[in-house]
Amino acid sequence: MSLLRVSDLSKSFGGVMAVDGVSFNVEAGQLVALIGPNGAGKSTCFNMLNGQLRPSSGSIVFDGHELAGRRPRDTWRLGVGRTFQIAATFNSMTVLENVQMVLISRERKLSGLWKAAASWFADEAMALLEQVGMAGHAHRACGVLAYGDVKRVELAIALANRPRLLLMDEPTAGMAPEERNDLMALTKRLVTEHQIGVLFTEHSMDVVFAYADTMIVLARGKLIAEGSADAIRHDARVQEVYLGTGKTFEPRARLADAGSNGARQ
Template structure:
């Protein structure tokens, strides 16, 4: 049974179909890249899985739970973590305190006047920072860290909820090439060690081809291709969307045929 199974997912904004009948699945321990040019529907698809947008149609089943209709906080509590394109940390707080706050939220703890907030889950927070290589910086303010290190802290925060599924939106945006490779290698190790399914969007193709087990490609809201690196790299429809005019593509249902799908835009 797949960890995540998305079936017939659609979302319309007025007359615009931002996501149109998209289906895919994700296994535990697997990295799945969600690709497509600007306006392809990646963010809309991501936000529906996370509960920030409600689908117009379709089903999202995670670990046996239907996610459609649930609030983002409830989805988070089921074991779905998320990182963002722009890292979200509290700059004035230390690295350790940022992770502690995530652990406090997970346990639904309220601070008591008789116990200092800095004592909550300190050991567990430090262990998470060790996993992402940031333990030595535990007592530094997040605001003074290099951006690549902030992204590692954000990953530790996401891991605080012990996720089974991790959604990563442009995880390497704004990072140097070496930092990008290091972060995705770390993500791979954590996904394998903890059997976490990872769904991520990414514009850097070198990162995608080096990191993803499988890829799915959207164009104008439709799924046009899926497969491993070689399959996607050699797919004529993907090449046209990324490098051609972007005006002609075949929806996935027609990929087995030789001609364009009926009604496909030109």
């Protein structure tokens, strides 16, 4: 059974159908890209999966649980994590404290925050920072970090709840090409190691074609194509509405080589 099964999902705003009968699956250990032109319905779809919007119709089944209509916090408790296009961290708190806050919330310790919490879950928080390469910055305030490092902290925060499904909204937005490659390579490794399912939106087609296992393409609220990088690259309808000729997108191996060469320079 698929980790996430979306069936006939729709959302209308007045007379406008933002998402229209969309269906797809996400498997454990898989990176799935949700792409399409502006106004395609990607954000609306994401917000329904996360619980920020209630679907007009359709079903969202995660690990046997119906998500449609649940609040974001309830969805989070079931094991659905999310990162945002604009990284969401507490700038005045240290990197370590940001991750500790999520661990404290996960264990429902918030009612006791009048007690000293500096040592709560510090070892687990540090282990998460080790995974994303940020342990060396643990005691720095998030507000002084480079943006690429903030994105790594946000990933550690998302992983703190031990999600089985991770929703990543424009994970590389605002990052330099080398930073984008590093973050997505890290995400790919963690997905494989922990068998997390990931659904991500992304405007950088270099990132999408380099790292996505499969792609879902929306246009005007409808799903117009789904498949591998090669299938999407050569899909005539996708080329017409989104990619143009598609010839500018390099195969995964070539992009990975380019990224590693850039890191060595």
